[in-house]
Amino acid sequence: MERSALLVVWVFIAVLTTQINCQEGVLHISNGSITQEFCIVYNNSWTPLPQTLNDAVQYPLVNMTSTILCDPSGVSPEVVEGKALVVMRGDCAFSQKAQVAQNLGAAVLLIASNNTLVVPSADDSEYAKVQIPVTLMRYRDFLEAQQVFDDGMQARLYAPKPSKLDSSIFVMLLISVITVALGGYWSGACEREHLNSGFCSRDSPNSGPGQISAEDKADSEDSFLTSPLKVLIFVALMCSVLVLMYYFYNILVYFFIAMFSFASASALFSCCDAVLEKLGCPSGSFTIRNTNLSVRGILLAAVCISISVVWVVYRNEDRWIWMLHNLLSIVFCLHFIKNFPLPNFKICVILLSLLLIYDIFFVFITPFFTKNGVSLMMQVVLGPDASGERTQGNMVNVPAEPQTTTEKIPIAMRVPRFSAWAQNVCQMQFAILGFGDLIVPGLLVAYCSRFDVWINSKKKVYFLSSWIAYLLGMITTIAVMLLSDMAQPALLYLVPFTLITSAAVAGCRGEIRHFWAGTCYEVLDSSREPLLPDARTDCPVETEQR
Structure with a gap:
């Protein structure tokens, strides 16, 4: 058995x-005196992230979690231009949100998710239309960051490359x-x-x-x-x-x-x-x-x-x-x-x-x-x-x-x-x-x-x-x-x-x-002694001269 x-x-x-290998990155948030890091998930098919914190560009973080950003209505370009924009996940494709954010002038799109994180993906034809980083983060992480930093949050995104060896x-x-x-x-x-x-x-x-x-x-x-x-x-x-x-x-x-x-x-x-x-x-x-x-x-x-x-x-x-x-x-x-x-x-x-x-x-x-x-x-x-x-x-x-x-x-x-x-x-x-x-x-x-x-x-x-x-x-x-x-x-x-x-x-x-x-x-005629006794008959025994 x-x-x-x-x-x-x-x-x-x-x-x-x-x-x-994971397409995971780090969201580094600071307000000048306090820093904290959170997990993000991104897709290299869109704009890749820098590999070190020193190479990452710092952007003001704008809270737009009241919208899902499937269209630009209700969002002023002056508010999000050149900034990292946080919106909610749902109702439309990632690529649609990314194109709306890019047209509004946002430098980074962060999509807050109440569901489990997945790599943001799209059809192959959609990737070339977006030139800004598109990432997902946990909504509970963003709420935690708000409690810690309140206003004036500065964000940097990077993806440390794991050592091969x-x-x-x-x-x-x-x-x-x-x-x-x-x-x-x-x-x-x-x-x-x-x-x-x-x-x-x-x-x-x-x-x-x-x-x-x-x-x-x-x-x-x-x-x-x-x-x-x-x-x-x-x-x-x-x-x-x-x-x-x-x-x-x-x-x-x-x-x-x-x-x-x-x-x-x-x-x-x-x-x-x-x-x-x-x-x-x-x-x-x-x-x-x-x-x-x-x-x-x-x-x-x-x-x-x-x-x-x-x-x-x-x-x-x-x-x-x-x-x-x-x-x-x-x-x-x-x-x-x-x-x-x-x-x-x-x-x-x-x-x-x-x-x-x-x-x-x-x-x-x-x-x-x-x-x-x-x-x-x-x-x-x-x-x-x-x-x-x-x-x-x-x-x-x-x-x-x-x-x-x-x-x-x-x-x-x-x-x-x-x-x-x-x-x-x-x-x-x-x-x-x-x-x-x-x-x-x-x-x-x-x-x-x-x-x-x-x-x-x-x-x-x-x-x-x-x-x-x-x-x-x-x-x-x-x-x-x-x-x-x-x-x-x-x-x-x-x-x-x-x-x-x-x-x-x-x-x-x-x-x-x-x-x-x-x-x-x-x-x-060898230094090796025979292992098998004479009584053993189940295995063929041959004689060789060495």
Whole structure:
């Protein structure tokens, strides 16, 4: 049941690394002695805002919130000429208000809104007609400013450009490389323990030391992707589910939230139990009705379930829940990499290559077919209403506050952009890393780790080389993203780096045939001692001279 839940969750994993950039700015109000700043939302398609306060022009602020400014009636040009004009939102389009304000001689148009803030937009033909900044602000913020400053308010508008090289990038890099390393190492350690003593997650009471029972072998072969046909079916299923999520997001999102909460609780239990077992923590077992129960297991299960429930309840609290969400995401990826081994390098090549094509298609090709020009994958990752007004490519403009509490599919880690967090008066901005960018190459790293066990490589040459290739691939992804100022599908770089490196190592060592087929063998006349005992017959054993 646990494996089935994990597999279902991974079917809808979107493989994507992206950053969210916001068209948000700051309204700086002062009266000579007191200053205060408020959040505004603007659209770069109209006149852009300066990036620093020193570059911003100061304008007298005129309160015209008694009108919605759909026409110039009742407004004297002498009152608003060369000033920042504040009017109410409603009844007509933003572009209409902007043209009326511009014709009256206003230098800036501030639209006060009682509703949630959205990026002020218009038809493409309307943007060229307006040469003044058009922004939205909260009406309650304007009322607060009136109470603080009364009359004589001076306004300056600017939009600080977030630093590209934010520390959140390094946090994401650290999380990804450590998770993949731990997942791969755990898979290899489990394989070694499984072969030597028969005790691991796939152990069987009928298997002795150094042996794998028929039931156990069948379970390991049939539980996941063991043939090219199964890989093709699996990738086709992923494509189908992603399309279904695009059209039926509001219905299916709750199903995947429930599945993730169950799978992450199970993964957290497995990871914590393995750590406690390694530390020698006693289990304190007892028996009820011929059923042997563990005190440690019961307490640990209660804690893990409680943590998962807390996430479910507070999953939309951006200010702190991202830490708990990332913890559950890390253990989920770890558990998946460890529990779903790929049988050989051939399957690794087919799976990773197909997922690379899948990633490129749903990130770069689908924007040509969607109504709003946003990739289908981006739409699923962020939700249909979570990103507000979107612009070209994979760059996303997020409103200062969501129109509603939008549910998001838990398929990506989220780390706040700390530089923007410190200075932003609007909303937290997040860097996002999809689970697939860890799990997909992590499965290859795990296979390399198990192959090191099969050939008794004490230096873990395959594991270390594939992990280093993953690190270099992530660094390349980040570098391209920063240089192009555009989101990148990480698998575009991770798949070639890891596959080519692993194949090159196997070729240089003369083990490419065994690495490709996933066979075990003993090496004679070598410093490596044979791992497999004579009684082991389930894996082909060949003799080589080194």
